[in-house]
Amino acid sequence: MKKLVPILLLPVVLVLAAAAFAPKLASDARLRAEAVAAVRAATGREPRIEGPVGFSVLPWPAITAEDLTVDDEDGDSRLMVPRLRVVLHLLPLLTGQARADHIELASPELSIVGSEASLDGFSALVAGLGTSRLDADIRVTDGQLLVRHGNVSEVVIPRADVRLAWQGMKEVALKGKLTWRGEPLDVDFALSDVARLAAGGGAGLRLSASGPPAEFSFDGSVKLAGGPVAEGQLAMSSRKLRDTLEWLGLDAPTEQGFGAFALRGQALMSDQGAALSSARLELDGNVSEGGFNLRLEDGRSIVQGSLASESVDLTPYGQLTIFDSDDGTWSDDPLDLSRLARLDLDLRLSATRVRAGNSQFRRMAASAVLKNGKLSLAIGEAEAWDGIFRAAIHVAPGPNGAGADARVDLAGDDVAFAKAFGDIFRSQRLEGKGSFHLTAGGAGESIAQIVTGLDGDFTLSGAHGALVGMDVGRILDRLAKRPLSGMGDLRGGRTPFDSIELSATIAGGIARLAKFEVESSRLRIAMNGKCSIARRDLDLSGEATLMGSKEAGTQVASFELPFIVRGDWERPVVLPDAQLLIRRSGAARALFGDKLNTLDPLGVSGSANP
Template identity: 35%
Template sequence: MPIVALLGVVVIGLLAMSWLLSRDALRNAVEAQIRSVTGLDFVVNGAVDISVFPGSYVSFHDVGLKNGGAIDPALSVDVLTANLRLLPLLLQRFEIADMVMLRPRIRVVREANGDSNWSPFIESIARKTKPGGEQLSFSEIRIQDGLLDYRDPHNHERLNDIDIALAWPSISRSFAATGQFDWRGERVDASLSVSDFLAALAGERSGLKARFASAPVKLAFDGNIANKASLVMEGTLTADSLSLRNALRWVGQAPPGSGGFGRFALKARASLVGPSIALTNVNVELDGNSAEGVMTYSNSGRQTLQATLAAGAIDFTPYISTVRLLASGQRDWSRQLFDLDALSSVDLDMRLSAAKVTVGSSTLGRTALGANLRGGALALSVGEAQVYGGIARGSFNIARLDTIADIKAQVQFSDVDLQACASDLFGVNKLTGRGTLNMMLEASGSSPFGLAQSLDGSATLIGQDGAITGFNVEQLLKRLERRPLSGAGNFRSGSTPFSNLVMQLKFNDGIATAQDIRIESPTSKLSLTGTASVPAREYDMKGTASLKAAANGTGGFDLPFVIQGPWDDPLIFPDPESLIRRSPGAAPLLDAVKDRKTKDAVRSVIERFTTAPKALQPDAEKKDEVPAATAPAATAPAEPEKAN
């Protein structure tokens, strides 16, 4: 019963106060407290609602808080409601318990020196919360459907649909903010807590915990913060994203290329000083690749990323899968334009070492890579890479000139498997053995085809103990030595072994000129001259295949031949005139052709001797044979079989 009686007294008192209380005094007291706490001018442009019972509050419509003589208010609110403490109200004391802001528009302008239009508020809070200072009349604010507009000399950001609760210390020393907001079209759940709010306001060291979670990325920081001369943060930073590409787009960064940059996770010890953040004890995962090391990021007008990382295995395939050098059909160079925008977005200095590196179908062993991107120029260096059973070293440079890529490459493959190397680099699958390849190349173009057209430089290949597949020179020469006019037969099979191979090529505007090409084996030798078109991917070459003489000086044989057609399936055919001249029975016919009287008569016979079997000419049209009766004198006698 005493409690019921007490409640009855309180209710009666509140009813009486609702009639007797001076609304003007209450309004003035509330406005004075708001000015005192915020340190800003409080301007009311709309109506004022005052209630004592059943709810005790003062609601101001269309209000603004601004700094001194500033034209634009730091805060504009559609409805600001100050809830009052009940017991002090019975004693005619007007104290704000908390405030609710409906549709506030918060404007933050930060100058280059760090000052902002909210500096008076921060100074006021710091003054009133320090020991011995004035007591705060209220310490909680709830924001509903708010908007924050932030500007500094380099950035302009906006947060929409803000629903958040702020609590600064009235008894404890902590500060907390919890809620949600929209940023760049994504909903963000946020929480922030400062263990020593007084120290933080004074710029002293204080504990800080922050969490931000959205669909593109989740971030968390747990450490310390200080802000004396400049902002300093130290602690553990974690980040997680299902798609780093989407996260980069969300924060306004253009991701490089169009492949990779999917699943991402990072955990590191972070140290932020001003616009730079240093990460140590880094554990980072990207697209299934994991690495450890150190990283540094700064944004002083231009973004710069530095990193030194070590990994067990790295797969670069996702990042090069969209770089297509050949067009569909694997015959022609792609004419798709390069996307060079990524070369201008950020400066990069990275060192990466890995026990295993995968690039498409190629696998490298222990590899040390370096990448430097500055001012739109990319320099890649390979200190040493175990590849194709040997070692690769070199450098690769790309400079951007508007839409043109200016490329320079200097590469050495030492003691490598020639079959794997030639297949991966040039799409040539007809070479086996081991060797050393040196290349110094330059090209400029806006597409792979443009690079092929402008290719300049040189290449040298020294090979040993291998073979060229697709034809057997020794067998062909021995057969033609015995019977020069026996026909080419199926010579596009088997392989030509070699003990030594030398290739020296000079490139000029996409044309490769053979300066020295020699292929030697104990029984045969090949030499080549001519050119190969890089843009057309075609051969136009001549050569001589030689069957070495036996120890007694017999059996030597030289056969000129021609190589023409596409790189992956060239035509190789012997010189018919040399075969005819080697035949004792057919050589006189060649001279007879010069005589107009016998020219027509012997033409068909020569064609029959020099034309490959129809099996090698699937597209050849059937020729009408010349009846033997029309050319009795042109019939060549059968050749005797020569001994080996």
């Protein structure tokens, strides 16, 4: 025990010795010179101390100073420290030498110029650090980072509590916590071979940041000569990308989706942009591989990329529908496309399998191009609905930036109509296989206005299918025998056909049938009229013909029925021409006589032709 007493008393002796030698450092000039020397060794720049300086022994020998300022040579960056504390090594102090163990900065403020000149200032700062021989820690408490734009300063990092480990010209490491955009982040930074970096060579760079919004890491190299360039492995992830984009001040392009996200690849970054190769992107359970390029031109961000996937599920981003709404009416909500003007995008996507709601696509090649606020989405070709599908959608801001100008081009070859129209238009009233082509466009400040002024055309041809919602053959058989028995609603059943042909023009939100013909061995149907897309209703007339036996090799009509179609798209009403049915009834002729020619008991037998 007695042998341990000297060891236990050693700290006391050292403190007393430090107190004895403290007066040697106690003069204001000496303390100020030692503080300036410590900061100069750490930064490579000449500091200014405008406040008082002092020396304390307990709890550890330290030099204190107030109102410290460090500027770079060009004035692009400035470090202001209200209170500085240089904690000294004890043993050198016993010989009258002041050697820093670590430097404590309380509430420091670092401001840099928000322009390209700031990169030069940063390079000059690193050059200064590369000549520093300081081997100490710098501990920052409640620090701030500001970016100056002219006479206006923006607080980028309002709070930082970090520890900067300095190993002379060899390595700089920073670790701690900071706040950015209102969220706390854990940061870990390491820069090796600082002297080589300052001399124009390359140095190792490792950086990671993690917090509630996202996680980021980079492991590679950096050089500053000729402009800063970093190359290495980049990784980013987020539990919910939508929240991360909102944190960054960006809007997600869709109202749904953008959940779990991860991205990694080989990155090459410079002040002109960034390139990511051998990239692997995971978003909402989808995995894609490819590459991206990001560059800056005239203050605009331009993103180019190409991705390939084995399987893509678009269900998280909403149902694939065109010209439909949940409550059966078109939306009057104002359209705002201002977010499209924030960047330019050129993205290519290829996938073996794609799922969009109930739709299944195979071998799809698609693209999304956004330039100067104008968006173009295209599916070059995809296997869908047992056939081939192509699509193009073009959207641009309206005059003065209000509303939108939209154009749609959809085409299907040898597709199953029930599947295709059920997925696109949410209507399954047509069965069979064939081809269709829709081109339509309009402009307005809301979807309702666009639909009201819609222009375009629609064509369709198919075979071996059926019209769902009425059995025309059964109705004609019954009416041929008892004409008056058919008065009423003719909905229900199916009407098989061998072929169908349809063509329509769209003008001012009204689709006008130029041709609608359905044929089978039993019957023929022809219709014309109009359909209001804006009001979603029908005003059609037609004639159904029941075919009889063949005479001289030609099939002749055995019964003809004119009819009309009224009502909305979802619940159309099909009614026969009442006058004609009464005329064909012998009992009715005896009752009405000559008045039969003007009789219209239902008031619906007038022509529906425009």
